[in-house]
Amino acid sequence: ARQTRTKPLVDALREALDAALRRLSPKSDMAKAIAYGTKRWPALCRFLDDGRLEIDNNIAERALRGVAVGRRNWLFAGSKTGGERAAAIYTVIQTCKANGVDPQAYIADVTGKIAADWPAARWDELMPWNWV
Numbered sequence: 001a002r003q004t005r006t007k008p009l010v011d012a013l014r015e016a017l018d019a020a021l022r023r024l025s026p027k028s029d030m031a032k033a034i035a036y037g038t039k040r041w042p043a044l045c046r047f048l049d050d051g052r053l054e055i056d057n058n059i060a061e062r063a064l065r066g067v068a069v070g071r072r073n074w075l076f077a078g079s080k081t082g083g084e085r086a087a088a089i090y091t092v093i094q095t096c097k098a099n100g101v102d103p104q105a106y107i108a109d110v111t112g113k114i115a116a117d118w119p120a121a122r123w124d125e126l127m128p129w130n131w132v
Contacts, residue, residue: 002048006055010045014038063094092128099128106131 017034024031037044047053067090089107096103110126124130
């Protein structure tokens with residue numbers, strides 16, 4: 001269905017972008033934006049050939065919504081290091097959610113295992129997608 005219905009639309013978009021690039025000054029902001037996008041065209045079109053790939057990034061956008069909504073509340077994380085730690089823990093929480101894992105149970109279990117001297121060579125077993 002993507003090849004039949006969507007590929008012609010994507011091809012028409014590429015033609016329109018190429019035509020716009022020919023009309024615009026290469027130094028214009030619009031031309032720079034179009035050039036940026038067309039350099040990444042293979043990545044943009046990858047969804048056409050692989051049905052497992054999402055057409056958009058709505059899943060990632062929804063995962064970040066909570067962070068965006070609470071941004072004002074987290075404006076003062078205490079320090080740059082505090083902000084970096086908050087970003088790391090939000091990443092862990094969202095990765096747990098994406099893998100159907102309860103974040104609170106996961107974090108409690110994994111921090112306990114790490115504190116009990118879990119071998120570094122087996123850290124991959126502690127990733128949310130491998131955790132049981």
